[in-house]
Amino acid sequence: MQSPAIEYDYTVAKWFSYLAILFGILGMGVGVLIAFQLAFPDLNYIFGQYSLFSRLRPIHTNTVAFGFTLSGIFATWYYVGQRVLKVSMKESKFLMTVGKLHFWLYFIGALLAVASLLVRYTTSKEYAQFEWPFDIVVVIVWVLWGISIFGLIGIRREKSLYISLWYYIATFLGVAMLYLFNNMEVPTYLITGMGDPLHSVSMYSGSNDALVQWWYGHNAVAFVFTVPIIAMIYYYLPKESGQPVYSYKLSLLSFWGLMFVYLWAGGHHLIYSTVPDWMQTMGSIFSIILILPSWGSALNMLLTMKGEWGQLKENPLIKFMVLASTFYMLSTLEGPIQSIKSVNALAHFTDWIPGHVHDGTLGWVGFMIIAALMHMAPRFYKREIYSKKLLEAQFWLQTTGIVLYFSSMWIAGITQGMMWRAVDQYGNLAYSFIDTVTVLHPYYTLRAIGGLFYLVGLFMWAYNFFKTMTASRAIEREPQFASPMAA
Amino acid sequence: MFGWLERNPFFFAVGVFIVIAFAGLIEIVPDFAQASRPVAGTKPYSLLRLAGRQVYIKDSCNACHSQLIRPFKSETDRYGNYSLSGEYAYDRPFLWGSKRTGPDLHRVGNYRTSDWHANHMWDPTSVVPGSIMPAYKHMFTNVADLETAYAEALTVKKVFNVPYDKDIDGDGKVDVPLGSFEQAKKQALAEALKIAKETKREDLVKMVESGKIPEIVALIAYLNGLK
Amino acid sequence: MEDIRFIQGVAYIIFTIFLTLILYGYIIHLYRSEKKGERDYEKYAKMALDDELDSPPVDKRDEKEREKKLKRSSE
Numbered sequence: 001m002q003s004p005a006i007e008y009d010y011t012v013a014k015w016f017s018y019l020a021i022l023f024g025i026l027g028m029g030v031g032v033l034i035a036f037q038l039a040f041p042d043l044n045y046i047f048g049q050y051s052l053f054s055r056l057r058p059i060h061t062n063t064v065a066f067g068f069t070l071s072g073i074f075a076t077w078y079y080v081g082q083r084v085l086k087v088s089m090k091e092s093k094f095l096m097t098v099g100k101l102h103f104w105l106y107f108i109g110a111l112l113a114v115a116s117l118l119v120r121y122t123t124s125k126e127y128a129q130f131e132w133p134f135d136i137v138v139v140i141v142w143v144l145w146g147i148s149i150f151g152l153i154g155i156r157r158e159k160s161l162y163i164s165l166w167y168y169i170a171t172f173l174g175v176a177m178l179y180l181f182n183n184m185e186v187p188t189y190l191i192t193g194m195g196d197p198l199h200s201v202s203m204y205s206g207s208n209d210a211l212v213q214w215w216y217g218h219n220a221v222a223f224v225f226t227v228p229i230i231a232m233i234y235y236y237l238p239k240e241s242g243q244p245v246y247s248y249k250l251s252l253l254s255f256w257g258l259m260f261v262y263l264w265a266g267g268h269h270l271i272y273s274t275v276p277d278w279m280q281t282m283g284s285i286f287s288i289i290l291i292l293p294s295w296g297s298a299l300n301m302l303l304t305m306k307g308e309w310g311q312l313k314e315n316p317l318i319k320f321m322v323l324a325s326t327f328y329m330l331s332t333l334e335g336p337i338q339s340i341k342s343v344n345a346l347a348h349f350t351d352w353i354p355g356h357v358h359d360g361t362l363g364w365v366g367f368m369i370i371a372a373l374m375h376m377a378p379r380f381y382k383r384e385i386y387s388k389k390l391l392e393a394q395f396w397l398q399t400t401g402i403v404l405y406f407s408s409m410w411i412a413g414i415t416q417g418m419m420w421r422a423v424d425q426y427g428n429l430a431y432s433f434i435d436t437v438t439v440l441h442p443y444y445t446l447r448a449i450g451g452l453f454y455l456v457g458l459f460m461w462a463y464n465f466f467k468t469m470t471a472s473r474a475i476e477r478e479p480q481f482a483s484p485m486a487a
Numbered sequence: 488m489f490g491w492l493e494r495n496p497f498f499f500a501v502g503v504f505i506v507i508a509f510a511g512l513i514e515i516v517p518d519f520a521q522a523s524r525p526v527a528g529t530k531p532y533s534l535l536r537l538a539g540r541q542v543y544i545k546d547s548c549n550a551c552h553s554q555l556i557r558p559f560k561s562e563t564d565r566y567g568n569y570s571l572s573g574e575y576a577y578d579r580p581f582l583w584g585s586k587r588t589g590p591d592l593h594r595v596g597n598y599r600t601s602d603w604h605a606n607h608m609w610d611p612t613s614v615v616p617g618s619i620m621p622a623y624k625h626m627f628t629n630v631a632d633l634e635t636a637y638a639e640a641l642t643v644k645k646v647f648n649v650p651y652d653k654d655i656d657g658d659g660k661v662d663v664p665l666g667s668f669e670q671a672k673k674q675a676l677a678e679a680l681k682i683a684k685e686t687k688r689e690d691l692v693k694m695v696e697s698g699k700i701p702e703i704v705a706l707i708a709y710l711n712g713l714k
Numbered sequence: 715m716e717d718i719r720f721i722q723g724v725a726y727i728i729f730t731i732f733l734t735l736i737l738y739g740y741i742i743h744l745y746r747s748e749k750k751g752e753r754d755y756e757k758y759a760k761m762a763l764d765d766e767l768d769s770p771p772v773d774k775r776d777e778k779e780r781e782k783k784l785k786r787s788s789e
């Protein structure tokens with residue numbers, strides 16, 4: 001094998017890592033603020049109309065989903081992609097340029113889009129609030145990423161694609177399809193020549209719009225918060241622990257299991273349809289059989305650590321990743337429970353839903369991105385991680401934060417749901433709406449404190465990363481497995 | 488076949504795409520045909536109400552309010568008749584919301600009045616002690632953007648055949664007139680003046696009389712129409 | 715309208731069953747091809763562990779094909 005004198009090129013991966021930290025702090029800073037606003041409404045006015053809850057909530061969701069999470073996905077792609085394909089971006093000027101262009105367009109587009117939300121430009125559709133010009137920027141950014149993926153695959157040395165790449169490819173395709181269909185809109189200025197040039201109107205109306213939106217909403221969660229994060233864990237956990245994936249076959253199966261299940265086995269459409277009962281039953285049985293392989297992923301990750309649980313004590317990065325897969329299992333269990341008809345009747349519209357969302361995002365998405373970046377830092381800068389103690393402290397602080405968050409929201413959600421439907425002895429509603437609001441105050445406060453813990457943890461992370469970059473002890477060569485850390 | 492797919496990234500991608508796209512196709516398309524018909528009595532939004540709807544969207548009221556009453560007794564007791572798919576036929580985008588930090592608003596026009604809304608939007612806690620809804624004072628000075636609302640109305644009329652300037656219920660009269668921008672604006676001002684007077688706020692009445700409609704007036708027109 | 719619903723239901727069921735069969739067919743394929751010694755799937759796990767630029771690929775790609783693509787993309 002001719003050994004190339006060149007090395008992997010981490011430029012773009014580094015840039016996206018900085019962005020992930022930046023957007024993480026921004027987005028979750030806003031998250032903490034809006035969490036406190038629900039407990040203490042006076043906080044709505046600290047920046048006049050620009051800090052009203054309703055203005056900031058979409059900024060929170062978009063910044064964490066499309067700022068923090070996507071940056072994390074891109075950062076890890078530009079790192080993992082090269083390594084498992086065994087090809088350096090240095091080998092192709094073209095791909096290097098595409099990568100840098102991808103970064104800058106994404107960064108500038110993201111800033112402008114957030115600014116547009118702040119001055120009230122929004123389509124109001126959740127996770128698709130950006131007005132049409134920004135949608136076009138999003139599409140271009142996505143195409144650039146696609147060129148980067150398939151370009152790098154084109155010049156690979158390794159013939160077979162590692163399982164992580166399957167997931168990155170699926171992310172690329174899934175989001176592309178969903179985003180395009182959900183954001184079909186007609187710019188009103190182009191049709192009439194008057195009014196605000198940024199304004200547009202949805203191509204779909206009423207129930208149809210809702211149908212497309214939730215098809216998008218549900219699956220956007222799959223393709224932004226699940227699929228690419230699995231891509232990460234399939235690389236970083238084995239690499240950090242030095243253990244091969246427990247069963248590679250199971251990982252392949254789980255991939256198709258997930259693809260089939262997530263978009264397909266919703267099943268709820270069948271309940272209302274006119275097909276015979278026995279067919280409906282068949283449908284349900286087979287959907288359950290489909291689910292089994294999709295749970296393989298999480299188990300596969302945990303089993304990868306089989307016989308190596310000692311590392312869990314030694315290495316905080318392993319802690320982050322093992323807890324991440326545990327939260328993944330928790331939220332994939334909670335999701336189906338919430339979609340049972342009678343449970344959904346209670347849980348829908350309540351705080352239980354944000355509770356569920358944040359198990360997944362804080363525990364699974366957040367922890368995985370944190371661990372991935374800290375794993376890459378020593379490789380980026382050829383220095384050891386600045387402080388293991390700080391990383392440990394961060395882990396415990398953030399875990400406490402998550403527990404506070406979801407436990408308070410469970411109670412809040414169920415309380416709220418029960419109070420909305422409670423009746424007195426004559427069958428009249430027992431509570432006025434405002435009763436069901438004021439009762440939540442303690443839970444909203446607890447949630448906000450949990451969020452604050454998590455945010456403080458992010459600052460510790462940023463500090464640790466920055467110190468690793470600038471002030472930590474240098475190492476001679478890239479570590480093969482466990483990341484070196486100073487005490 | 489499987490081994491081959493794994494080594495051919497292009498066909499692999501095509502396979503993944505077919506699986507995810509096909510699911511959407513079967514899940515969504517059949518419902519599309521079913522849901523798009525308006526129920527009797529549903530009419531397009533007048534210019535003023537459309538402008539109010541845009542204010543509702545711009546300030547993301549849907550972050551805390553749903554507009555979807557589910558067919559449970561506890562909900563119909565609290566909010567009124569449950570929502571029908573056809574009632575949303577002219578909603579672009581839909582505003583069902585996903586979180587009820589505040590109550591459902593789909594029929595709020597049945598039980599709240601213009602002056603109640605004005606006081607409530609100015610300072611919610613003064614009307615409902617303990618409320619955690621923010622005050623929206625900027626709406627009392629911002630001027631509603633009628634031009635953009637008109638552009639939207641004209642767009643949906645042209646592109647999606649929304650029945651403006653048409654006799655919908657067959658009583659021989661035009662139900663929701665739109666006309667030219669000048670005509671539409673004149674009518675919106677007349678509607679706005681009535682609402683401004685109902686709010687009993689001098690400043691709002693003065694603004695409307697000077698030819699400018701404050702956002703709050705448009706918003707109230709929209710909320711009053713939610714029935 | 716009911717017709718569309720019926721077709722939807724039937725299409726849904728047929729497709730679910732079809733996907734399940736494919737998936738389980740895939741399981742059989744994975745284990746059988748390994749048993750027959752055609753492929754060793756587990757070796758792919760090494761792609762993550764041994765991923766230096768100069769470590770030998772698990773499944774080497776034809777170098778000529780690679781050069782061709784590389785040339786095109788570096789112009």
Ligand code: HEM
Pocket residue numbers: 028029031032033034035057060061064065068069351353354357358361362365366447448450451452454455550585586588
């Ligand atoms: C410091 C950590 C965080 C805090 C304090 C926080 C707080 C909040 C709050 C208060 C809401 C509004 C809930 C409501 O309307 O009642 C919210 C919504 C949301 N957040 Fe966060 N958040 C945090 C981190 C994250 C992260 C990391 C993600 C994703 C990566 C995320 C994704 C979302 C989403 C998707 C929603 C909308 C939920 C829904 O519509 O049901 N959040 N968050």
